[in-house]
Amino acid sequence: MIKTLLLLTMFAHAALAATTVVRCGRLLDVTAGVYKTNVDVTVKDGTIASVAAAAGKADIDLKALTCLPGLIDVHDHLTGDPQNSGYKGLGISVPRSALTGAKNARLTLEAGFTSVRDVGADGYADVALRDAIEAGEIPGPRLMVSGPALGITGGHCDETLLAPEFKFKSAGVADGPWAARAKVREVVKYGADLIKVCASGGVMSKGDQPGTPQYTVEELRAIAEEAHKLGRKVAAHAHGTQSIKDAINAGIDSIEHASLIDAEGIAMAKQHGTFLVFDVYNDDFILAEGLKNGMLPESIEKEKKIGKLQRENFRKAYLGGARLAFGTDGGVYPHGGNAKQFAVMVEWGMKPIEAIRAATVVSAELIGIAGVKGIVAEGTRADLIAVEGDPLKDARALESVKFVMRDGFVSKK
Numbered sequence: 001m002i003k004t005l006l007l008l009t010m011f012a013h014a015a016l017a018a019t020t021v022v023r024c025g026r027l028l029d030v031t032a033g034v035y036k037t038n039v040d041v042t043v044k045d046g047t048i049a050s051v052a053a054a055a056g057k058a059d060i061d062l063k064a065l066t067c068l069p070g071l072i073d074v075h076d077h078l079t080g081d082p083q084n085s086g087y088k089g090l091g092i093s094v095p096r097s098a099l100t101g102a103k104n105a106r107l108t109l110e111a112g113f114t115s116v117r118d119v120g121a122d123g124y125a126d127v128a129l130r131d132a133i134e135a136g137e138i139p140g141p142r143l144m145v146s147g148p149a150l151g152i153t154g155g156h157c158d159e160t161l162l163a164p165e166f167k168f169k170s171a172g173v174a175d176g177p178w179a180a181r182a183k184v185r186e187v188v189k190y191g192a193d194l195i196k197v198c199a200s201g202g203v204m205s206k207g208d209q210p211g212t213p214q215y216t217v218e219e220l221r222a223i224a225e226e227a228h229k230l231g232r233k234v235a236a237h238a239h240g241t242q243s244i245k246d247a248i249n250a251g252i253d254s255i256e257h258a259s260l261i262d263a264e265g266i267a268m269a270k271q272h273g274t275f276l277v278f279d280v281y282n283d284d285f286i287l288a289e290g291l292k293n294g295m296l297p298e299s300i301e302k303e304k305k306i307g308k309l310q311r312e313n314f315r316k317a318y319l320g321g322a323r324l325a326f327g328t329d330g331g332v333y334p335h336g337g338n339a340k341q342f343a344v345m346v347e348w349g350m351k352p353i354e355a356i357r358a359a360t361v362v363s364a365e366l367i368g369i370a371g372v373k374g375i376v377a378e379g380t381r382a383d384l385i386a387v388e389g390d391p392l393k394d395a396r397a398l399e400s401v402k403f404v405m406r407d408g409f410v411s412k413k
Helices: 002-011 086-091 094-110 122-134 177-189 217-229 241-250 263-272 282-289 297-319 340-347 352-366 395-399
Strands: 019-029 034-044 047-053 060-069 071-076 113-118 142-145 194-198 233-238 254-257 275-277 323-325 384-387 401-406 409-412
Touching: 034 060, 060 352, 060 401, 071 352, 094 113, 094 122, 094 401, 094 409, 113 122, 113 401, 122 142, 177 194, 177 217, 194 217, 217 233, 217 241, 233 241, 241 254, 241 263, 263 275, 263 297, 275 352, 282 297, 297 323, 323 352, 340 352, 340 395, 352 395
Parallel strands: 019 060, 071 113, 113 142, 194 233, 233 254, 254 275, 275 323
Antiparallel strands: 019 034, 034 047, 060 384, 384 401, 401 409
């Protein structure tokens, strides 16, 4: 009752009756890739009780719209904003970033993303954000969070913008296999649902290159073993060709960015069942708006070298049969624009239904909620969105979501 009242009074969420009927003009069966027309989705206590032909009176009328499952973004940074890039970010406190996360969680939910994996935040601000959402205190998607990302001294996940006299080291830094194991235990202790690790250099960091390895195979294997022992999956930031292979060989669950993957790496990912997460939209924003937002000039130059290669390798990975989940690196671009990536995925080879599957059933499998979210079917959680038009013909229809339900609560109508 407290949760419902908070959602009603503080954030204008519409709390539904114990049983609610939502009528969809069309409902996309993402598994079959076909529409069901004139369908009633009956929701009871946050779960879908039935999906059947429309009959009688509906509580929510979406017959002019196309309904889909709630979308999933497996690579986001809700506590960050692009305007705080580069040196500007040094002035952002952890409490301030948590409040930023509250704003961005709402924007992301209203954009139709009802589940999000947040992969890297300072000071466990993402843990606090997740817990506040689940307590019903603020609106947002279901979150899985990593806490601070693990990385080597001076690497992509260590702050390198400060002078030596500050003696600063990022919270996730751990060098050597045993130190890395201890760091996994530490972030799990403080609430992490998964482990994020930086296997290669990056674009947004100062003084390294995306293609260069950072963690060794031994360190990556120690991290994966410790995480899996504790029931956590591991996501590896890995742009570089060798780092991608090292992470796959170490048993890591997903490769983030995967920009310089080669044919061997694609084959390895397919063989090991490793998910690839290509953030192929944000190149457009970085090159157009990055300097205005304080991104380092060297980051812009790195993006110019790597952005198109990433998209070309996305196409190769798709054609090679690798499992591609949907992740956008939100925070590099403004939050709420997650769905802009669908059109880019289609431009570089995917059919719209395949891009939608990447953001539903495939991503649900990666983050361990397959059969719970990512589809609209009897017994699943009631995550439902609706858009105008036909997203199977034009993926840009997903950029303007008109209705959002998460776990039976209406977040946007």
